[in-house]
Amino acid sequence: MSGQTTSVSAILFLLAVSVAGTPSTDETAAIAWLERYNTEAQDVYYRRSTAFWAYNTNITDETQQRQVEVSLETSQFIKEIAQNATALWDWSGMSFDTKRKFDSITNIGSAALQDQTKLERLTNIQSDMRRIYSTAKVCETVDGQENCMDFEPDLTRELATGRDYDRLQFIWDGWRASAGPSLRPLYQEFVSLSNEAAQANGYADTGASWRSSYEVDTFEQDLENIYEELKPLYLNLHAYVRRKLRETYGTRVGLTDPIPAHLFGNMWSQQWNNIFDLVEPYPNKPGGIDVTPKMVELNYNATHMFRVSEEFFTSLGLGAMPDTFWERSMIVRPTDGREVVCYASAWDFSRDRDFRIKQCTDVTMEDLLTVHHEMGHIQYFIQYADQPLIYRGGANPGFHEAVGDVLALSVATPKHLKQIGLLDEVTEDPDADINFLMATALEKIAFLPFGYLIDQWRWRVFDGTIGSDNYNAEWWRLRTKYQGIKPPSTRDETLFDPGCKFHIPNNTPYIRYFVSFVVQFQFHEALCKEAGHTGPLHTCDIYRSTAAGDKLKAMLQMGESQPWPDAMEAITGQRSMTASSLLKYFQPLTDWLKQKNWENRERLGWDAETWQDAKDPATSFARALRTTLPVMLLALMAAMFFRC
Ligand code: BJ2
Ligand code: ZN
Numbered sequence: 001m002s003g004q005t006t007s008v009s010a011i012l013f014l015l016a017v018s019v020a021g022t023p024s025t026d027e028t029a030a031i032a033w034l035e036r037y038n039t040e041a042q043d044v045y046y047r048r049s050t051a052f053w054a055y056n057t058n059i060t061d062e063t064q065q066r067q068v069e070v071s072l073e074t075s076q077f078i079k080e081i082a083q084n085a086t087a088l089w090d091w092s093g094m095s096f097d098t099k100r101k102f103d104s105i106t107n108i109g110s111a112a113l114q115d116q117t118k119l120e121r122l123t124n125i126q127s128d129m130r131r132i133y134s135t136a137k138v139c140e141t142v143d144g145q146e147n148c149m150d151f152e153p154d155l156t157r158e159l160a161t162g163r164d165y166d167r168l169q170f171i172w173d174g175w176r177a178s179a180g181p182s183l184r185p186l187y188q189e190f191v192s193l194s195n196e197a198a199q200a201n202g203y204a205d206t207g208a209s210w211r212s213s214y215e216v217d218t219f220e221q222d223l224e225n226i227y228e229e230l231k232p233l234y235l236n237l238h239a240y241v242r243r244k245l246r247e248t249y250g251t252r253v254g255l256t257d258p259i260p261a262h263l264f265g266n267m268w269s270q271q272w273n274n275i276f277d278l279v280e281p282y283p284n285k286p287g288g289i290d291v292t293p294k295m296v297e298l299n300y301n302a303t304h305m306f307r308v309s310e311e312f313f314t315s316l317g318l319g320a321m322p323d324t325f326w327e328r329s330m331i332v333r334p335t336d337g338r339e340v341v342c343y344a345s346a347w348d349f350s351r352d353r354d355f356r357i358k359q360c361t362d363v364t365m366e367d368l369l370t371v372h373h374e375m376g377h378i379q380y381f382i383q384y385a386d387q388p389l390i391y392r393g394g395a396n397p398g399f400h401e402a403v404g405d406v407l408a409l410s411v412a413t414p415k416h417l418k419q420i421g422l423l424d425e426v427t428e429d430p431d432a433d434i435n436f437l438m439a440t441a442l443e444k445i446a447f448l449p450f451g452y453l454i455d456q457w458r459w460r461v462f463d464g465t466i467g468s469d470n471y472n473a474e475w476w477r478l479r480t481k482y483q484g485i486k487p488p489s490t491r492d493e494t495l496f497d498p499g500c501k502f503h504i505p506n507n508t509p510y511i512r513y514f515v516s517f518v519v520q521f522q523f524h525e526a527l528c529k530e531a532g533h534t535g536p537l538h539t540c541d542i543y544r545s546t547a548a549g550d551k552l553k554a555m556l557q558m559g560e561s562q563p564w565p566d567a568m569e570a571i572t573g574q575r576s577m578t579a580s581s582l583l584k585y586f587q588p589l590t591d592w593l594k595q596k597n598w599e600n601r602e603r604l605g606w607d608a609e610t611w612q613d614a615k616d617p618a619t620s621f622a623r624a625l626r627t628t629l630p631v632m633l634l635a636l637m638a639a640m641f642f643r644c
Helices: 003-016 027-056 061-088 096-105 116-135 151-161 165-200 206-214 219-252 273-279 292-297 302-315 323-328 365-383 397-411 414-419 430-444 447-462 468-483 511-530 546-558 564-572 580-599 610-615 617-643
Strands: 138-142 145-149 345-348 355-358
Touching: 027 061, 027 096, 027 345, 027 355, 061 096, 061 116, 116 165, 138 165, 145 151, 151 165, 151 273, 165 206, 165 447, 165 468, 206 219, 206 447, 206 511, 219 273, 219 430, 219 447, 219 511, 219 580, 273 430, 292 365, 302 365, 302 397, 323 355, 345 365, 355 365, 365 397, 365 546, 397 414, 397 511, 397 546, 430 447, 430 580, 447 468, 447 511, 511 546, 511 564, 511 580, 546 564
Parallel strands: none
Antiparallel strands: 138 145, 345 355
């Protein structure tokens, strides 16, 4: 069925129930109309997913063109449905459920752009941004030959394993020089068009429209409160890691300064697990397990990693992957020279239980955890597949992000790794526990300020507080303020460092990950209780607990049909987001870090100005004046005194 036919048929069925121009209040008829919508929309979204998938797994001019065409057809469909819904139905007095459905289909995203040329431009910009990011490479000349490195796996591996300051900086700078500058003008134009669409939808700007998915007026303040609660733990981790990095890299890491951003084993310093070897609390004890060598030794491959993850889900009584998942997913980077969007993602095609993952899987523990993350999305898709299309989504976007991570918290415990053959022995030892918690903190606690700041930047870009002449400066102000890191080289406004993080050119909201990193510990604690776990929270493994599985399933099956506090209550008994489970999980490490930092007389935090002073001529002049002025005055007074 062509897109054109789809939208024409949509209009026809809508007109067929129209009542003399007055919106109807007949709820039974409205429900039948919504059901019809559901069937038609599934087809439309399936076509769209198919075209997007074709592009993401084979970036060419043709697949890009096709993706843009189908996107525009879909927007047309969405717009017509919303217009007709409003013309045909007055749902203000209908039930909660019907109202919720109508509210959802009349909130139409970028399709709200009235001007077709602008909509087409917006769609094209989004494709171009994805393409620029996904095909960017860092090239160097080796023995007279040009060698170009892809982000995955080349740059990722170099950053994860490299320990040479200058080489790491070469990779870090190279990536930003390659992807950033050409994204900048596109992003600027994107912001303006995207805001126009959001405003046509009744929101102040795109950021406001994103925040509305959380259905809480106090959302920003709630997050800020949670962030403040978690900050002391981050500051303690940061100070401890900073001292350890100084032991490795010498005075280039200042003990009261922000840390150079390229030293964390990750392109964005967002998770620091790859430098565990540099910061391990008890190097002669076990606990901080990286099972990568064991995976290699056991000849793991991508399929095996996905099967291990699937088996965890089925052990809880949750769903296995359908055959088509295995047949249609792309779980390794193609070797036939195709350019693909490698960044791991999970896809719901909206029909026929067609769910897929696209991941350029590397045989590492880090990727094993990412496999679980993506499989968590698929499990959510499976569980809410019987909901109407409108309700197939996470209770809020952060819930969707949390599912796979919750399981991964169990998978990464020494007890579990031993059970699945990835670890030879488990030692009961408090020092090993601290090693384990440190490894987990490098992944979970290090992430918190990063997860928080990305959309602080974007929300302010969308509401105009951050203008395009300040994109990079404000990005680094936030990176320094929250993460306590600084760039290893001078940045300016010809560069566009935010664009070098996938979710910016891909236009994926990011606060969902911050929410996820908080709520996943609430879910973990609740499921551990259900599984009858006793002992410290960080030792819990819910493997094979169908009681925990049932609890999780009940929440997943709700999809987006209820406001998220109801879903939260179904699984935890609480109705709000709280940092308490996370803090409980890390309590032993928090105590240890505080003690360690006290012994080292550590100054927590950093001077936020440090790197900016060094590069900004205005502030360096002011600083120079501040330090030299008193000396000059003294000299002047002395000279006058001796003359007299
Ligand atoms: C590795 C992971 C995303 C994810 C991908 C890419 C962007 C959206 C999807 C969506 C899912 C959905 C990712 C993991 C934790 C931190 C963050 C990061 N990839 N996406 N289709 N992560 O969330 O799975 O798959 O249904 O909305 O980006 O920064 O790496
Ligand atoms: Zn995700």
